[in-house]
Amino acid sequence: MSSIVLAAAEDIRSEDSELLIKELSEELGLLYGGDGTAGFQPSDVETPRAAFIVARLDGYPVGCGAIRPLDDTSVEVKRMYTRSDFRRKGVAQAILAEAERLALEFGYTNLKLQTGPKQPEAAALYERVGYYRIPIFHGDWDRVLAYQKDLVLSETHRNEHSSSLNA
Numbered sequence: 001m002s003s004i005v006l007a008a009a010e011d012i013r014s015e016d017s018e019l020l021i022k023e024l025s026e027e028l029g030l031l032y033g034g035d036g037t038a039g040f041q042p043s044d045v046e047t048p049r050a051a052f053i054v055a056r057l058d059g060y061p062v063g064c065g066a067i068r069p070l071d072d073t074s075v076e077v078k079r080m081y082t083r084s085d086f087r088r089k090g091v092a093q094a095i096l097a098e099a100e101r102l103a104l105e106f107g108y109t110n111l112k113l114q115t116g117p118k119q120p121e122a123a124a125l126y127e128r129v130g131y132y133r134i135p136i137f138h139g140d141w142d143r144v145l146a147y148q149k150d151l152v153l154s155e156t157h158r159n160e161h162s163s164s165l166n167a
Helices: 015-032 091-105 120-128 155-166
Strands: 005-010 051-057 060-069 074-082 110-115 132-134 145-150
Touching: 005 060, 005 091, 015 051, 015 060, 015 074, 051 091, 060 091, 074 091, 091 110, 091 120, 110 120, 120 145
Parallel strands: 074 110
Antiparallel strands: 005 051, 051 060, 060 074, 110 145, 132 145
């Protein structure tokens, strides 16, 4: 097997996407109770400037993530998941890198995300790749760990985004 993880936007309604989301929800349900969906719906990323990302290793789906708009400048990273056999192999980093690339392409200036206290490995990863702690921005559970990463729009992206907004 190669060690190159490829992450790209895919249809959230595909069989692979639905299975990854189901596995993530089951895992989160065991950790925190409830159904593990945190209120996420596929329609959350079936809007403009949103995407569902699947990471693959030799074509096999090994993880996922999503970005959904919060406002004109901020996008939220949701449904971050790596199958247990593929953790610590660069899968989550590949998903986050693609989320950041897409966020820039869509004209956002920052990404935000929230994770739970029972996921210290996830929190450590986010901090390692440049996310910093911020106040909770969604929901009312006080134990949420919220993060943000600021993006620098290149002049090309800034001009393209301005042109599309003025069109």
